[in-house]
Amino acid sequence: MMVRVKLFATLREGRDKDRVYELMDGARVIDVVNMLNIRLDDVKILLLNGQDADFDVQLKDGDVLSIFPPVGGG
Amino acid sequence: MEPNKKGGKFMFGYRGTILRVNLTTGEIKKEALDKELAKKFIGGRGLATKLYYDEVGANIEPFDEKNKLFIVTGPLTGTPAPTGGRYMVVTKSPLTGTIACSNSGGFFGAELKSAGYDVIIIEGKAKNPVYISIEDDKVEIKDASHLWGKVVSETTDELKKVSKEKARVLCIGPAGEKLSKIAAVINDYDRAAGRSGVGAVMGSKNLKAIVVKGTGKVDIHDEDNLKRVVQDCIKKIRDNGVTGQGLPTYGTAVLVNIINENGVFPTNNFKEAYFEKADNISGETMTDKYLIRKNPCYRCPIACGRWVKIEPLNMEAGGPEYETLWAFGADCGVDDIQAIFVANHLCNEYGLDTISAGATIAAAMELYEKGFIKDDEVGGIPLKFGNKEAIIEWTKKMGLREGLGDKLAEGSYRLCEMYGAPELSMSVKKQELPAYDPRAIQGHGLEYATSNRGGCHVRGYMISPEILGLPEKLDRHSIENKAEWVKVFQDLTAVIDSLGLCLFTSFALGAEDYAKLLNATCGFDYDKDSILEAGDRIYTLERMFNLEAGIDPSQDTLPKRLLEEPIPEGPSKGHVNRLSELLPKYYEVRGWDEKGIPTKEKLQKLGL
Numbered sequence: 096m097m098v099r100v101k102l103f104a105t106l107r108e109g110r111d112k113d114r115v116y117e118l119m120d121g122a123r124v125i126d127v128v129n130m131l132n133i134r135l136d137d138v139k140i141l142l143l144n145g146q147d148a149d150f151d152v153q154l155k156d157g158d159v160l161s162i163f164p165p166v167g168g169g
Numbered sequence: 170m171e172p173n174k175k176g177g178k179f180m181f182g183y184r185g186t187i188l189r190v191n192l193t194t195g196e197i198k199k200e201a202l203d204k205e206l207a208k209k210f211i212g213g214r215g216l217a218t219k220l221y222y223d224e225v226g227a228n229i230e231p232f233d234e235k236n237k238l239f240i241v242t243g244p245l246t247g248t249p250a251p252t253g254g255r256y257m258v259v260t261k262s263p264l265t266g267t268i269a270c271s272n273s274g275g276f277f278g279a280e281l282k283s284a285g286y287d288v289i290i291i292e293g294k295a296k297n298p299v300y301i302s303i304e305d306d307k308v309e310i311k312d313a314s315h316l317w318g319k320v321v322s323e324t325t326d327e328l329k330k331v332s333k334e335k336a337r338v339l340c341i342g343p344a345g346e347k348l349s350k351i352a353a354v355i356n357d358y359d360r361a362a363g364r365s366g367v368g369a370v371m372g373s374k375n376l377k378a379i380v381v382k383g384t385g386k387v388d389i390h391d392e393d394n395l396k397r398v399v400q401d402c403i404k405k406i407r408d409n410g411v412t413g414q415g416l417p418t419y420g421t422a423v424l425v426n427i428i429n430e431n432g433v434f435p436t437n438n439f440k441e442a443y444f445e446k447a448d449n450i451s452g453e454t455m456t457d458k459y460l461i462r463k464n465p466c467y468r469c470p471i472a473c474g475r476w477v478k479i480e481p482l483n484m485e486a487g488g489p490e491y492e493t494l495w496a497f498g499a500d501c502g503v504d505d506i507q508a509i510f511v512a513n514h515l516c517n518e519y520g521l522d523t524i525s526a527g528a529t530i531a532a533a534m535e536l537y538e539k540g541f542i543k544d545d546e547v548g549g550i551p552l553k554f555g556n557k558e559a560i561i562e563w564t565k566k567m568g569l570r571e572g573l574g575d576k577l578a579e580g581s582y583r584l585c586e587m588y589g590a591p592e593l594s595m596s597v598k599k600q601e602l603p604a605y606d607p608r609a610i611q612g613h614g615l616e617y618a619t620s621n622r623g624g625c626h627v628r629g630y631m632i633s634p635e636i637l638g639l640p641e642k643l644d645r646h647s648i649e650n651k652a653e654w655v656k657v658f659q660d661l662t663a664v665i666d667s668l669g670l671c672l673f674t675s676f677a678l679g680a681e682d683y684a685k686l687l688n689a690t691c692g693f694d695y696d697k698d699s700i701l702e703a704g705d706r707i708y709t710l711e712r713m714f715n716l717e718a719g720i721d722p723s724q725d726t727l728p729k730r731l732l733e734e735p736i737p738e739g740p741s742k743g744h745v746n747r748l749s750e751l752l753p754k755y756y757e758v759r760g761w762d763e764k765g766i767p768t769k770e771k772l773q774k775l776g777l
Binding site: 101103104105107112139140142144145146147163164165166168169 | 409410411412414415416418419420421422423424426427430431432448452453473490491492626627630632633636637638639642644645672673676739740741
């Protein structure tokens with residue numbers, strides 16, 4: 096299955112900011128985070144198709160996963 | 170109490186002196202600050218609202234000569250407390266008719282405290298343009314005829330030349346002189362007390378600027394204890410992901426992508442909530458391509474301010490905040506970050522609030538698109554969504570009140586009303602909403618509707634729990650417990666605004682930290698609960714002011730679009746704000762009756 100992964104802020108350093116990956120069926124969010132060598136502590140917000148998600152959610156073909164470190168402002 | 174050298178009182182944390190300047194008579198007085206009142210209302214926003222309400226009342230016309238303008242610091246302004254450089258401008262707003270209190274950073278606030286004053290009260294109206302010069306005890310009203318009409322950088326340069334080295338300048342630009350209802354007060358070139366039209370009240374008094382130089386210092390009740398508390402707070406700020414990494418690296422602009430990815434990034438005057446080209450105007454893009462250096466305020470360990478290369482003007486200057494990138498960007502459908510840099514710089518020069526200026530142009534674009542504004546009114550600069558030339562040229566015309574810019578200078582509500590379409594103004598209590606679509610952030614919508622200064626995100630920043638997960642993650646679509654959360658956030662914000670600290674510290678610090686900072690500085694005995702109660706007191710006082718000013722609780726609402734038209738596309742498609750379900754609970758949590766009026770018992774409990 097194909098999943099689009101978007102990275103933001105410091106997570107972009109040394110990684111593609113927006114890329115589609117071919118993943119094994121049954122892959123979860125945590126598998127993507129591990130595959131990209133992102134430390135779990137560096138992940139603050141996970142959005143799956145724009146809605147809050149967590150590491151255990153199973154991905155499906157066509158999903159868009161957005162991964163953010165801690166960010167804020169106003 | 171020993172009198173201080175100015176005739177005020179010696180006080181820890183405060184300088185004990187109010188400076189009263191009457192521009193009609195030219196009289197300058199120094200008065201003692203009431204210590205008990207200061208303790209009860211803390212300082213800054215709280216103290217000035219109390220003083221203003223008692224002296225002026227709520228029924229003054231904002232541009233009446235009898236209206237007064239308060240420039241006020243907090244007890245932590247000018248102390249070693251992290252971000253302790255903030256000050257407030259308090260008056261009655263010509264934009265909203267509510268109490269106005271606009272906060273700014275930079276260095277002016279701390280300098281005013283060094284000069285020996287907690288509050289400046291400006292009364293009356295000068296016959297000709299003037300500025301106020303303050304060098305410690307020496308206070309003079311001086312002619313500013315030669316500065317009238319000049320932009321902020323020219324005014325500031327000129328006044329720095331004739332004043333003591335390192336003097337700090339607060340001033341208005343042409344927008345304030347011309348009584349634009351969205352005019353800001355600007356200090357240190359690019360820091361703005363931006364919202365609610367406070368710059369126009371200053372302009373109505375023929376007051377162009379205040380220049381201040383001080384050599385004194387704030388007396389601290391317990392220096393050793395404060396040092397420990399400050400070290401602890403700085404550590405918390407540095408260790409926190411937002412204040413220690415996100416904001417220092419990318420500035421507030423880091424929000425562009427996360428707000429957009431949630432599908433709550435208002436686009437084309439809130440018609441949509443997802444901006445396809447958001448990354449072009451993001452903090453990541455600004456940092457990677459155009460950031461020259463950080464541009465921090467007084468004693469700030471965060472340093473979110475930006476200094477950028479503005480290519481079309483071939484210059485370097487202060488860069489835009491998140492709200493500004495949104496207002497001139499997505500809200501106007503523009504994805505050219507350099508055009509936004511220019512519009513932001515023009516707002517700083519003309520002295521305009523960037524949120525209201527950008528959002529008013531966005532509203533004008535919808536008026537034009539729908540045929541209300543005709544081609545013969547736009548002078549060859551079509552108000553089309555996505556037109557980068559429009560955001561620059563119409564900002565100039567708004568700042569100078571030229572042509573249709575004269576109507577834009579009144580803000581989006583009055584503009585849309587003139588064309589018979591007030592529902593196209595995305596505002597609350599006539600003040601433009603900022604950069605978060607409340608249709609899919611329920612608590613934040615309640616915050617907009619109940620903000621005491623009209624449409625505003627920094628009266629109780631519910632984005633923090635509902636989007637950013639701080640201090641914990643709430644479901645943004647749920648209405649459960651949101652009334653309680655909004656109240657706590659609003660009360661805590663009132664405290665921070667009164668202390669003289671930056672709201673961004675609250676990503677890392679809590680009520681207990683603020684109480685410790687205040688107690689070590691002033692020798693008070695606040696704790697977590699009593700400091701939040703002080704925030705409640707301040708919030709409720711502002712509410713009482715607004716009610717007396719004729720701001721009916723029916724105005725605790727949102728634009729019809731956000732209550733009735735679901736978000737059409739994107740990750741938050743299909744949602745509207747459920748305000749009618751949230752508001753009754755909020756009134757109850759506040760101790761207000763079902764009509765939204767604070768009960769006698771509540772007022773008594775708060776000592777009001």
